[in-house]
Amino acid sequence: MTLWWIGNVALFAVFLVVVYLLHGVLGAARSIVPSVEQIAKTAEAGSKDLDAAELLVTTQNQVEQTIAVAANYGGSLDVIIDDAP
Amino acid sequence: MTLIAVALIVAALVVYLVAVIVQLWKITNGLDEVIEHVGEIVQKSEPVEAIVTSINGQLDAGVDLLEGLLVKKAGLVDAVGLVEGLYPGSAAAGFRNFPESTTIRAPRIGTVYTKGTLTLARLGRESPIAAGNPAGPALRDVERGSLSARLLYPEGRQSRPERMPRSPIIGTDAPVLYQPSEQRGGTTPDAGEIQEKGPWSEVAAEGIVPAEEGGSDAPREMLAEDPQLGSEVLGETTGSMESDIDPAAGDRADATTDAGPEVPEGAEPDLKDAPHEADRP
Numbered sequence: 001m002t003l004w005w006i007g008n009v010a011l012f013a014v015f016l017v018v019v020y021l022l023h024g025v026l027g028a029a030r031s032i033v034p035s036v037e038q039i040a041k042t043a044e045a046g047s048k049d050l051d052a053a054e055l056l057v058t059t060q061n062q063v064e065q066t067i068a069v070a071a072n073y074g075g076s077l078d079v080i081i082d083d084a085p
Numbered sequence: 086m087t088l089i090a091v092a093l094i095v096a097a098l099v100v101y102l103v104a105v106i107v108q109l110w111k112i113t114n115g116l117d118e119v120i121e122h123v124g125e126i127v128q129k130s131e132p133v134e135a136i137v138t139s140i141n142g143q144l145d146a147g148v149d150l151l152e153g154l155l156v157k158k159a160g161l162v163d164a165v166g167l168v169e170g171l172y173p174g175s176a177a178a179g180f181r182n183f184p185e186s187t188t189i190r191a192p193r194i195g196t197v198y199t200k201g202t203l204t205l206a207r208l209g210r211e212s213p214i215a216a217g218n219p220a221g222p223a224l225r226d227v228e229r230g231s232l233s234a235r236l237l238y239p240e241g242r243q244s245r246p247e248r249m250p251r252s253p254i255i256g257t258d259a260p261v262l263y264q265p266s267e268q269r270g271g272t273t274p275d276a277g278e279i280q281e282k283g284p285w286s287e288v289a290a291e292g293i294v295p296a297e298e299g300g301s302d303a304p305r306e307m308l309a310e311d312p313q314l315g316s317e318v319l320g321e322t323t324g325s326m327e328s329d330i331d332p333a334a335g336d337r338a339d340a341t342t343d344a345g346p347e348v349p350e351g352a353e354p355d356l357k358d359a360p361h362e363a364d365r366p
Contacts, residue, residue, distance in 0.1 A: 008087070015094045022101035029108030036115030043122030050129035056136040063140050067147040074154045084160030 152180045161185070166192035 155164045161183060169176035169191035179187035 008090070011094075012090075015097070019097055019101065022098065022105065026101055026104050026108065029105050029112065033108055033111045033115065036112050036119065040115050040118040040122065043119050043126065047122045047125040047129065050126055053129050053133050056133060056140075060136050060140050060143075063143045067143045067150075070147050071150055074150050077154060077158065081158050083157055084163070 149182055152182055156180065156183060156186075162189055162192060163194060165189045166194035170194045 152164075155167070159167060161180075165176050165179070165186050168180075170193070176189070176191035177187065179185075179189075
């Protein structure tokens with residue numbers, strides 16, 4: 001009978017420990033969820049920001065044309081201006 | 086009793102475990118969303134490196150081109166000075182393709198001259214673009230207009246002192262300004278002239294009515310409608326103080342063409358004194 005009561009007390013103690021640990025796990029899981037949602041929103045915003053990356057193609061073309069014009073202009077200057085002594 | 090206790094324990098464990106499972110399920114869904122957006126980011130940024138590398142290559146080529154052209158045409162020292170004049174402090178960085186440019190002390194081209202003067206001076210001096218019409222005269226006198234070109238170089242390379250004493254009466258900001266009244270009938274006598282001619286030479290200044298009291302050089306609204314003594318009687322100032330006399334005109338003068346009397350067109354040169362030039366001491 002004594003062992004039975006000791007067993008019950010031990011079981012209750014184990015129950016309390018398990019409940020405590022599960023409470024901690026649940027709290028950690030709940031704290032992760034807002035962070036994950038925030039990360040998802042940030043990733044979505046970053047993805048939208050990169051929509052402008054397509055304009056880099058236009059920039060590339062403009063730069064090529066500008067450098068070509070500058071090269072032509074420099075070539076003309078090279079012809080009409082004498083070199084430094 | 087025991088069974089009830091066990092049932093309560095199991096029920097409590099189930100509640101907690103289910104709550105944890107729900108939270109993990111939310112985390113999984115959130116991470117799925119994150120992975121989806123990260124995938125988009127990877128996809129969209131994939132060609133960026135190649136494009137930016139290409140743009141940088143083009144800009145590098147442009148910088149090399151312009152730097153090389155500037156150094157080739159202006160010389161390394163003048164090029165550094167020109168860049169320093171346009172972007173103060175940039176001379177310390179030097180030119181990318183000319184490491185020795187970082188050790189050059191930049192001349193103060195941009196401080197003394199306006200932007201583009203260097204190029205314009207070179208164009209005017211040596212380039213065919215200086216002529217508006219190939220058949221017409223040059224826009225800039227390449228033979229006598231040497232002042233601008235000389236000023237492009239430090240003072241040590243010029244043949245005249247940096248600051249020559251200025252004429253005391255020429256120009257509106259001359260060191261000494263005389264009233265037009267004092268110029269009538271000749272120059273104002275200085276101390277040497279007074280000593281030479283005597284004190285009577287000072288009297289002339291005392292007998293002239295100053296302009297603020299209605300003298301002959303007063304503003305027109307202060308004078309009578311028909312003054313008895315006009316400029317043809319009083320003499321007339323040459324206007325050297327009112328007009329803008331170009332102090333650099335002398336630098337552009339040429340003794341071979343600007344000096345001497347006005348000779349009629351087609352006249353023979355007067356050379357009668359030429360044989361005696363050798364007799365001069």
